[in-house]
Amino acid sequence: MNVHWRKFLKGELIENGIAPMIYRSWQRSVGYNVNHTEISQNMILTTSQLRELKDAQEDIIRAAESVLPHLGKLLQSANYTVLLGEKKGFILEALGDGPFLTKAQKIHLSPGANWREDIKGTNAIGTALTEDCPIIVSGCEHFVQENHFMSCWAAPIHDLRGEIVGFIDISGETGNHQEQIIGIAILGARLIEQNLRTLDIERQLKFYREGAKLAIDLLKEGFISIDRFGIVTNISPSGASLIGRQRNDIIGKPVAEVFSAPKGWMVNNQALDLHLKNQSGHEIVSSWRRVADESGDFLGAFGTVQLTEPQTAGPVWVGSSPSSQQVMERVYKAAAAPSSLLIQGESGTGKEIVARMIHDFSSFREGPFVALNCAALPSSLLESELFGYADGAFTGSRRGGQPGKFELAHQGTIFLDEIGDMPLTAQVALLRVLQEKEVTRIGGTKPHKVNVRIIAATHKDLKSLVEAKMFRLDLYYRLKVITIELPPLRERLEDIRDLVPYFIQKSCTLNQFACFGIEDNVYPYLYAYSWPGNVRELENCIESMIAMADSHVLTVDDLPWELRQTPDSKRIESPSLLDQQTKQTILAALAQTQGKIAPAARLLGIGRNTLYRKIKEFDISVL
Ligand SMILES: Nc1ncnc2c1ncn2[C@@H]1O[C@H](COP(=O)(O)OP(=O)(O)OP(=O)(O)O)[C@@H](O)[C@H]1O
Incomplete structure (x- = not known):
């Protein structure tokens, strides 16, 4: 081979005995003016330049991480060096030991050096990268004499698109030449290519997963x-x-x-x-x-x-707090009896829902449910609405007269909302109907028998109205045969967890929107607010959030202004079930003892001072 090399340098033609790839590379080396005795100008990176290059080549280094040690093991104690490099010919990593390593370092066959053909002449690394195929360059096949002492086996590494991204090189002394080592270099390159593919798939998966997450959100x-x-x-x-x-x-x-x-x-x-x-x-x-x-x-x-399609058939009470459970228990009991009933609770707490439920569960359910808001009409009109009027009762009245709500509610339920606003004259007439179970239309003489279940509701304190002589005591007792107290929403905050998804679904169905989600961090704001308008206000709040939302997930930014104020730290957390139940138990004991502390404490089995402390802690007002 030495003979071929010398002949070539002298410009004598070589017919046979030299691989075409080597011959082409020698020709290129001459074209690059490479000095054939020794390399006059190496291209070596400084430590920091090498670090930068390795950072940029992170993929190939990661892909080779698990492969290089295996190649090293295969060639263990055989005095070879295994090299990993990038597409431009720079060596990135070297593995090996023994005397060859020292010799290799002398000719810069080590990390940071570039082994492109135009710098180093014919060599396994540069020629494999130029020819884009695995190659053995042994002894005098190297264009530069100082490299004649070694044999090198190199294989290029390709990415998914088939582009060269690096190389694997195995080098040793010529006396150690074994043809089959090229197989090990090719195997190493293929394994690294596999790992690069896996890295790419992982990235694609991450991309799709993130995309799917975004779409799902x-x-x-x-x-x-x-x-x-x-x-x-x-x-x-x-x-x-x-x-x-x-x-x-x-x-x-x-x-x-x-x-x-x-x-x-x-x-x-x-x-x-x-x-x-x-x-x-x-x-x-x-x-x-x-x-x-x-x-x-x-x-x-x-x-x-x-x-499932919202039940349009009947009203639904949503809420699973202990207070709500107690309300429902009373609703079922009240429905079973025909007695008059008084529902008390702040505006928007669900008084009409409860009235409708009681009607639906009662023996009057086959009859009509007739509702009248006593606060919405002036006194004169209210009475004719309630009891009807006879033909010619007053100027402009309809011919033949008109039945009142009581007659219309016959065999069913009449719901008298805002009963506390009923004028005293109407109260007298109402009391008469309750006592005699018959109505006489205004201006008429003939009484009509009515079988009606009366449910009255008010947000006012009827007892104080009685004391202020604005509500008749006898009517008060007639109505409050059974009472149901609806606690304000701020006293049953747990219901918010049930009501919010329900109102989201209700609003979306009504407006024919697809369903919305809600971020969890919205809830502390909902718990911190005092809800003066109770459940109605919460329903309106959700409706407005849906209308204003930019995406299909409701966020804190969608909250109405008054709710977006910093949540009160005391109530940022949902009240614990234990606290709720303790409060309910205390309230029940106080109700039983008409607000008297000592008997309530005895009932609860705790000291008076403890009860006072608890009353303060739970913000309970005792009359
Ligand atoms: N527990 C509940 N579950 C589901 N919806 C509720 C509940 N409570 C109230 N709502 C809803 O809140 C709104 C107000 O309820 P409702 O009219 O029954 O209250 P109210 O106490 O009668 O109010 P007002 O005193 O102002 O007449 C209604 O749209 C009702 O559907």
Whole structure:
């Protein structure tokens, strides 16, 4: 070979005995004016330049991390050096030991040096990169004499698009030449290419996962995905909000824990049918699309969740706080008796809902439910509305007269809202109807028998009105045979967790929007607010948030101004169940003892001072 090299340098033609790739590279080396005895000008990076280059070549270094030690092991104690480099010919990493390493370092076959053909003449690294194929360059095949002492095997590394991104080189002394080492270099390059592909797939997956996350967050419908083991892998905020649980509380759980899933559903059933009741007792339906691989094996499923069509048939009380549970208990009891009933509670606490529920559950349910707001009409009109008027009762009255609400409510329920605003004259007439169970139209003489259940409601304190002589005591006792007290929303904050998803769904259905989600950090603001308008105000608040929202997930920014003020630290957390129950127990004891502290303390089995402390702590007002 030495002979060929010398002949070539003298410009004598070589017919045979030299590989065409080597011959082409020698020709290129001459063209580059490479000095054939020794390299006059190496290209070597400083330590910081090498560090920068390695940072830029992070992918190839990461991909080679697991491969280089294996190659090193294969060639262990055989006196070789394994090199990893980048596409421009710079060596990035070197592995090996033994005497060859010292010799290699002398000719800069080490990290930071560039082994391009135009610098180093024919060599395995530069020529493999130029020819884009694996190559062996042995002894005198190197164009520069100072490299004749070694044999080198190199293979280029390609990326997914087939572009060269680097190389693997194995070098040793010529006396150590073994043809099959090229196989090890090629294997190393292929393994690194595989790892680069995996890195690329991981990045693509991350990209798709992030995209899917973004899409899910903005998704209008409740969206849920499960893997092949039936574990929930994701749920949209709107889905979690519908179910009434936190996202983190659902993700990672078996789907059967979230829904009531029949066993084996995911293997056998195409159409998955999972049912669920949320905390407010509303039925949630889900529909699923199964995903399978080519052989039909189940990979997972994507589903949408939504509330079943809202029940238009009857009013619904939403809320699972202890206070709400007590209200419902009284509603069921009150419905069973035909007695008159008084519902008391601040405006917007749900008095009309309760009245309608009692009607629906009572023996009067087949009859009509007739509502009248006593505060909305002037005194004269109120009486004719209630009792009707006879033909010619007053100028302009309708011919033949008109029946009043009592006659219209016959066999059903009459709901007298804002009864505290009823004028005294109307109160007298009402009392008569209650006593005699018949009405006589204004200006008429003929009484009409009426069988009507009376439910009255007020946000005012009727007892004080009686004391102020603005409400008749006898009527008061007639009406309050059964009483139901509706606590203000600020005293049953837990209901907010049930009411919010319910109102979101209600508003979306009404406006024909797809469902919205709500961020969890909105709740502390809802707990901190005092809700003077109670549940009605909360309903309006949700409706306005939906109208103003930029995306399908409601955020703190969508809250009305008055709610966006810093939440009061005392109430930033949802009140604990224990606190709620303690407060309820104290309230119940005080109600039983008409607000008297000593008997209430005895009833509760605690000292008077402890009860005073608790009353202060829970902000209970004692009359
Ligand atoms: N527990 C509840 N569950 C679901 N919706 C409720 C609940 N409480 C109140 N609402 C809703 O809040 C709004 C006000 O309720 P409602 O009219 O029954 O209150 P109210 O006490 O009669 O008010 P007002 O005294 O001003 O007449 C209604 O839209 C009602 O549907």
